[in-house]
Amino acid sequence: METSKLYQLLDGRVEEKRDSDGKDGFKIYHIQWEETFDAEGGFRVFSIGQPSNQPTKCVLLVGVTGAGKTTLVSGVLNNFLGVSFEDPFRLQVKEDTGREMTQSQTDFITVYTIYYKEGMKHKYNLVLIDSPGLEDTRAEDQPRDITHQFEEFIASDLGVGDLHCVGLVCKATTNRELKSEKTLLEEIISLLGEAVPEITHIFATFACDEPLVEAVVKNAGVKYKSMFQFDNGMLFSPTSAKSDKELISLSHRWDKMREHYDAWFGALTNAFPLSLELIRERKYFDTCKKNLKAQIENLAASVTEMEMNKNAYTKYEQQRVTNKDWKQTKRVGLQGNQRAVNCNSCQKTCVIYTHTNDHQGGGFNPGQMIAPIVGAAVFPVPVVGAVLGGVARSVFSRKKRRQRRCQVPQITVCQQNGCSHPMQQHALESTKIQTNIDEDMKKLYEEAISKTEDAKPKIIKSQEEILSCSTTIAQTTVELLNHSKTVEKLTKESFLSIDDLRSQLSNEISLGEADIIPQAIKYIAIVTEAMATLASLTAEEVLGKHELVKEMLLKDYEDFFP
Numbered sequence: 153m154e155t156s157k158l159y160q161l162l163d164g165r166v167e168e169k170r171d172s173d174g175k176d177g178f179k180i181y182h183i184q185w186e187e188t189f190d191a192e193g194g195f196r197v198f199s200i201g202q203p204s205n206q207p208t209k210c211v212l213l214v215g216v217t218g219a220g221k222t223t224l225v226s227g228v229l230n231n232f233l234g235v236s237f238e239d240p241f242r243l244q245v246k247e248d249t250g251r252e253m254t255q256s257q258t259d260f261i262t263v264y265t266i267y268y269k270e271g272m273k274h275k276y277n278l279v280l281i282d283s284p285g286l287e288d289t290r291a292e293d294q295p296r297d298i299t300h301q302f303e304e305f306i307a308s309d310l311g312v313g314d315l316h317c318v319g320l321v322c323k324a325t326t327n328r329e330l331k332s333e334k335t336l337l338e339e340i341i342s343l344l345g346e347a348v349p350e351i352t353h354i355f356a357t358f359a360c361d362e363p364l365v366e367a368v369v370k371n372a373g374v375k376y377k378s379m380f381q382f383d384n385g386m387l388f389s390p391t392s393a394k395s396d397k398e399l400i401s402l403s404h405r406w407d408k409m410r411e412h413y414d415a416w417f418g419a420l421t422n423a424f425p426l427s428l429e430l431i432r433e434r435k436y437f438d439t440c441k442k443n444l445k446a447q448i449e450n451l452a453a454s455v456t457e458m459e460m461n462k463n464a465y466t467k468y469e470q471q472r473v474t475n476k477d478w479k480q481t482k483r484v485g486l487q488g489n490q491r492a493v494n495c496n497s498c499q500k501t502c503v504i505y506t507h508t509n510d511h512q513g514g515g516f517n518p519g520q521m522i523a524p525i526v527g528a529a530v531f532p533v534p535v536v537g538a539v540l541g542g543v544a545r546s547v548f549s550r551k552k553r554r555q556r557r558c559q560v561p562q563i564t565v566c567q568q569n570g571c572s573h574p575m576q577q578h579a580l581e582s583t584k585i586q587t588n589i590d591e592d593m594k595k596l597y598e599e600a601i602s603k604t605e606d607a608k609p610k611i612i613k614s615q616e617e618i619l620s621c622s623t624t625i626a627q628t629t630v631e632l633l634n635h636s637k638t639v640e641k642l643t644k645e646s647f648l649s650i651d652d653l654r655s656q657l658s659n660e661i662s663l664g665e666a667d668i669i670p671q672a673i674k675y676i677a678i679v680t681e682a683m684a685t686l687a688s689l690t691a692e693e694v695l696g697k698h699e700l701v702k703e704m705l706l707k708d709y710e711d712f713f714p
Contacts, residue, residue, distance in 0.1 A: 156239070156241075157234075157271065158233055158234060158235065158239075160271075161233065161269050161271055161272060162183065162200065162201075162233070163200075163201070165183060165184040165185075165200055166181040166182065166183055166184060166243075167181065167182050167184055168180070168181055168182075169181065169182060169244065174240070174392075175390075175392060176388065176389075176390035176391065176392055177240075177390055177391030177392035177394075178239065178240050178241050178242055178391065179240060179241045179242075180241070180242050180243075180244050180388070181241055181242070181243055181244070182243075182244060182245075182246045183198075183200055183229070183243060183245075184200075185198035185199060185200055185264075186198070186199045186200065188310060190308065190310065191260075193301075193304045193305065193308055194260050194261060194301040194304060194305075195260050195261035195262070195263065195301065195304070195305045195308070195310070196260050196261075196262055196263070197262075197263040197265065197310050198262070198263065198264050198265065199264075199265040199266075199267065200265070200266055200267065201266060201267030201268070201269055202267055202269075203267055203277075204267050204268045204269070204277060206268040206275055206276050206277055207276045207277070208276060208277040208278075208279055208312065208313070208314070209276045209277070209278055209279065209316045209317075209420050209421070209423070210279040210281065210312045210313075210314060210315050210316050210317075210425075211278075211279065211280050211281065211315075211316065211317040211318075211319055211420070212281045212283065212302070212315060212317070212318045212319065212340075213225070213280060213281060213282050213283060213319045213321055213355075214283050214298070214318065214319070214320055214321065214333065214336055214337070214340075215320060215321030215322060215333065215355075216322075216332060216333070218323075219321045219322055219323055219357060220321060220323060220357035220358060220384060221282055221283075221321045222245055222282065223357065223384045223387070224319075224321055224355060224357055224382060224384060225245050225264060225280055225282055226242075226243060226244050226245045226384070226387060227382055227384040227387055227409070227413070228278075228280060228413070229243045229245070229264075229266070230242060230243050230387060231409075231410060231413035231414075231417075232266065232272075232273075232274060232278055232413075232417070233266075233272070234272075234273055236406075237402070237403050237406040237407075242387060242388060244387075244388070245264070260284065260301075261281060261282070261283055261284065261298075261301050261302060261305050262281075262282040263279060263280070263281050263282070263305070263310070264279070264280040264282065265277065265278070265279050265280075266278045274417055274421065276421070279312055281302070281305070281312075283298050283301070283302065284298055284301070298336060299336070299339040299340065299343055302340075302343070303343060303431065303435055304435075306428050306431050306432055306435065307431070307432050307435035307436060307439070311428070311432065312428065313427070313428060313429065314425035314426060314427055314428060315344065315351065315425065315426045315428055316351060316420055316423040316424075316425050316426070317351050317352075317353060317419075317420055317423060318337070318340060318348060318351055318352045318353070319352075319353055319354075319355045320333055320337065320352060320353070320354050320355065320369070320374070320376065321355045321357060322354060322355070322356060322357070322365045322368075322369070323356070323357055323358055323365065324356040324357060324358055324359035324363035324364065324365055324381065325358070325363070325364055325365070326364065326365040326368055327364050327365075327368060328368070329368070329371075329372060330368060330369060330372040330374060331372075333372075333374065334372050334373070334374050337352065337374060343431060344426055344428070344431060345426070345430075347426055348426070349375035349376060349377065350377060350424070351377065351423060351424070351426055352374075352375065352376040352377055353376060353377055353378050353379065353380060353416070353419075354366065354369055354376055354378070354379035354380070355379075355380055355382060356379060356380070356381045356382065357382050357384055358382075358383065358384060358385050359381035359382060359383055363379070363381060366379050378419070380412045380413075380415065380416045381412050382409060382412055382413065383405055383408060383409040383412075384409070386402065386405045386406050386409050389402060427642075429642060430639065430642045430643065433635050433638045433639045433642065434635075434639055436631070436635045437632060437635040437636055437639060437647075437648075440628050440631050440632035440635060441632060441653070441657075443628050444625065444628045444629065444632060444657070444679070445657055445660055445661065447621060447624050447625045447628060448625060448657070448661065448672050448675045448676060448679065449661060449664060449665075449668060449672055450617075450621050451618065451621035451622060451625060451671075451672075451675055451705070452668040452669075452671035452672035452674075452675060453665070453668050454614050454617040454618045454621055455614070455618060455671050455709070456667055456668050456671055457610070457614050458610075458611055458614030458615065458618065461607045461610045461611045461614065462607075462611060464603060464607050465603075465604055465607040465608070465611065468599070468600040468603040468604045468607070469600070469604055471596055471597075471599070471600040471603075472597060472600035472601060472604065474596075475593040475594070475596040475597040475600065476597060477593070478589060478590045478593035478594040478596075478597045479587060479588075479589050479590075479594070480587070480588045480589075480590075481499050481500075481585050481586065481587050481588075482585075482586055482588075483583040483584070483585060483586075484583060484584050484585075484586045485582065485583050486504070486582050486583060486584055488506075489506055489507045489508060490504055490505070490506055490507070490582075491504070491505060491506075491507045491580055491581070491582060492504050492580070492581050492582070492583060492584040492585075493505075493566075493568075493578055493579075493580055493581075494578065494579050494580075494581050494583075494584070494585050495566065495571050495573055495577060495578050496577050496578070496579060497573040497577045498570075498571050498573060499585060499587075500569065500571070500585050500587060501569070501584040501585045502566055502568040502569045502571045502578065503568050503569070504584060563575065566578060618706075618709060619706075622702050622705040622706050623698075623702055625675070625679065625701070625702075625705060626698040626699070626700075626701035626702035626705065627698045629679050629682060629683060629698070629701045630686070630694050630695055630696075630697055630698045630701065631695070632683075633648075633683050633686060633687075633691075633694045634691045634692075634694045634695050635691075636648035637690065637691035637694065638691045641691065650680050650683050650684050650687070651680075653680060653683075654676055654677065654680040657676045658673055658676055661673065661676065675705065678704050678705055679701070679705075681704065682700065682701040682704050685700070686700070
């Protein structure tokens, strides 16, 4: 294959199947795809080549498990890329492993994209959407909604713009009633519109004789454009050890298969596309509406919580003011030669000492305190005790008289009775400060301080959440209006009733948490009022008006903090 034209068209992005040794007369190769996987959306995309400016033809394959969709994809690839009967290789889609054969080979919507490259026979990009198998044996345990998966894929960034073919894949020998297929096609028609039958084709797989399935399809009342027979059993039929007569027969069957593929490729080339933009816009609208409801609930919850914390703040701030005088102080006169060193900051007495002018004969007691005047300030210092390294020195001297006076080190910060304020904030007075504490009032005051400090960050957090929610709601509102106007433009019919939207959102929110309902209803009214204000604008003009919606939402909350 290394020298083949196909190898060059695929840029060498092929790998030989491990158990392929050419015993069937040819080797089997798997294409090395670029893969994008979206587990949440339920789809995966395989692509090869580089995006080109050629048109894209998109095909949706549906059918029951075992109908041969995956083998059909292999057939399409071989024929689209020009593999001939004489080539010593075949292309095969690598199937999932590790499951029972009765299980569907496709849990997800699987998309195969081949980008056009110069030299290919058909001048367009080809997209094959392989849907999960109907009537999967795990359906009871793992129910799936293929229509929903397809809708999610269309609305994703990996989706396609137009659909050119819906291929109903059935075995040519099918003679059963097509209930599942008919139901699914009806759902697709409901999703895509009444034009679906015009692009629907029956793909009769493993067809080497006149297929029975066509009569079954007609009896089921399934509407379709045409039927193509694909003898995909030919793809991997061994050619080694065959007689000339057998090889001629196989070659004839291959040519017959190729004729049907060429006929279908021709029909695909001229197919009138079914636009998926309308589906996308409706999906976007529904998503916006769902998000809008959730965002309004979040905003209502944030506002409700903020007002609860604001009420608590106001309540405890009043409690703080009411009980701020839990500590009462008064001045009490001292007797005789007692003096008090009072702290103006603490509003308490730091030291009481006995003042005396008699320094003779050791007139100081160890427990007494003396307060030397330093400038205009007074500060207590122990005469006996540990001061400045543990030694207090008394020096008695005077140059003009031999009269002893007390000189002590000067200390700048009080360390008495729990006081740590500078000495400049103290005063030597003949009265002491007496404090009376109302324990009940003190408890209420301290509780109020704690509660108000606890409420402040909660209010700030709610403020941030309100701003964030309002911004998101404003953006979602204009996006919803944009999508509704786009749908109206595509269908030329009225799509959105603002009154109906208000009623629907109100009814849904009324089923939620009771404490946020009043606020949520209020914001629904504001949002729908904003939409009515913007109703006269075009879809493009609406997108720039989110600030207007945000201003309307925040009108009553310009000042969040009490």
